[in-house]
Amino acid sequence: MKKNCALGTECSQTIQAYVEKGYLRRVESDELLPPEVRYLPHFPVICMETTTKVRIVFDCSAKTDGVSLNDAICAGPKLQKDLLDVLIRFRRNLIALACDIKEMYLQVGIEERDPYFRLLWRDLDSSRETDVYEFSRVAFGKNSAPMEVQFVAQENARRHQDVYPLAAETVLKSTYMDDSIDSVETVQDGIQLYKELDSLWGIAGMQARKWVSNSPEVVAATPEADRATELSFTVGQEHIYRTSSYKAKCTEEGCNCSVLWVLLSSRLRSCFRNCGQGVMTGMMLLMMKLQVDSEVGVGSLGAWIMCRCLDVCVKQRK
Numbered sequence: 001m002k003k004n005c006a007l008g009t010e011c012s013q014t015i016q017a018y019v020e021k022g023y024l025r026r027v028e029s030d031e032l033l034p035p036e037v038r039y040l041p042h043f044p045v046i047c048m049e050t051t052t053k054v055r056i057v058f059d060c061s062a063k064t065d066g067v068s069l070n071d072a073i074c075a076g077p078k079l080q081k082d083l084l085d086v087l088i089r090f091r092r093n094l095i096a097l098a099c100d101i102k103e104m105y106l107q108v109g110i111e112e113r114d115p116y117f118r119l120l121w122r123d124l125d126s127s128r129e130t131d132v133y134e135f136s137r138v139a140f141g142k143n144s145a146p147m148e149v150q151f152v153a154q155e156n157a158r159r160h161q162d163v164y165p166l167a168a169e170t171v172l173k174s175t176y177m178d179d180s181i182d183s184v185e186t187v188q189d190g191i192q193l194y195k196e197l198d199s200l201w202g203i204a205g206m207q208a209r210k211w212v213s214n215s216p217e218v219v220a221a222t223p224e225a226d227r228a229t230e231l232s233f234t235v236g237q238e239h240i241y242r243t244s245s246y247k248a249k250c251t252e253e254g255c256n257c258s259v260l261w262v263l264l265s266s267r268l269r270s271c272f273r274n275c276g277q278g279v280m281t282g283m284m285l286l287m288m289k290l291q292v293d294s295e296v297g298v299g300s301l302g303a304w305i306m307c308r309c310l311d312v313c314v315k316q317r318k
Contacts, residue, residue: 007046015056015133019133024134025136036116038115040060040141042119058140061141073143075144083176086173086176093183094183095189097190097212097215099210099211100179101201102207104149104153105138108137110138114134115134118133153175154172165196210227212227
């Protein structure tokens with residue numbers, strides 16, 4: 001970071017922002033040292049395609065005496081919805097709506113004064129004493145973080161589903177990581193879904209933003225400062241530097257389904273490695289037909305059937 005001043009400045013500002021927002025607590029020098037302490041290695045990751053250009057990743061997999069923090073933490077059950085299922089819900093109705101949750105992981109608190117989530121920081125000045133900070137929120141990089149965040153979001157939806165039925169269904173069935181993406185039949189339902197999602201996420205202390213829809217009327221109901229021009233999301237949970245993003249730009253007529261076809265292509269490649277060429281010829285012909293059919297609105301159902309067939313095919317070959 002010393003060689004890249006701009007990167008160092010970004011990291012310094014991020015740490016300062018975490019402190020100001022209460023995500024990090026400065027550990028005073030006169031505090032008693034707990035019997036066990038874990039200091040997390042951290043490093044910056046540059047991602048120019050996202051709103052936050054520089055992110056700080058905390059490596060909970062770093063080992064000390066052969067054991068890492070993630071080795072000692074149970075990851076918990078998989079609460080994350082399957083991406084393909086979410087995309088199919090996104091494509092099933094005429095009016096699409098999507099939003100992103102701002103700093104979702106950092107909105108979930110952890111037990112106060114947890115000495116296993118500390119970090120050292122000199123603010124780029126090697127001549128000064130090292131400051132010690134302690135996380136008060138879920139750190140991205142902990143293996144149980146995805147489960148913890150999804151549990152909070154889903155439990156909040158279940159508790160308030162009587163008041164916000166549309167939003168609760170979207171959170172429970174059509175949310176992938178920190179993105180809620182769903183579709184409804186009418187413009188009125190789209191506006192109502194926006195209002196419910198905004199309120200439901202707010203109850204959990206989270207801010208829904210980057211609103212995007214293929215309906216100008218629905219977009220007009222959202223705050224102008226919180227609007228986005230394209231839908232983007234990240235595939236992968238373990239480490240941000242190992243993920244890849246797929247994007248589907250919205251148009252006035254509707255949402256591009258290229259995300260779905262990228263996912264299908266990935267599964268086709270997997271199947272090709274495990275199946276014979278004869279099987280794949282039929283699959284490729286089916287995919288070409290589905291791509292044509294999707295223009296008249298039946299491609300999503302066919303795509304779902306094909307992916308399920310691909311899964312069965314791969315499992316049988318293994």
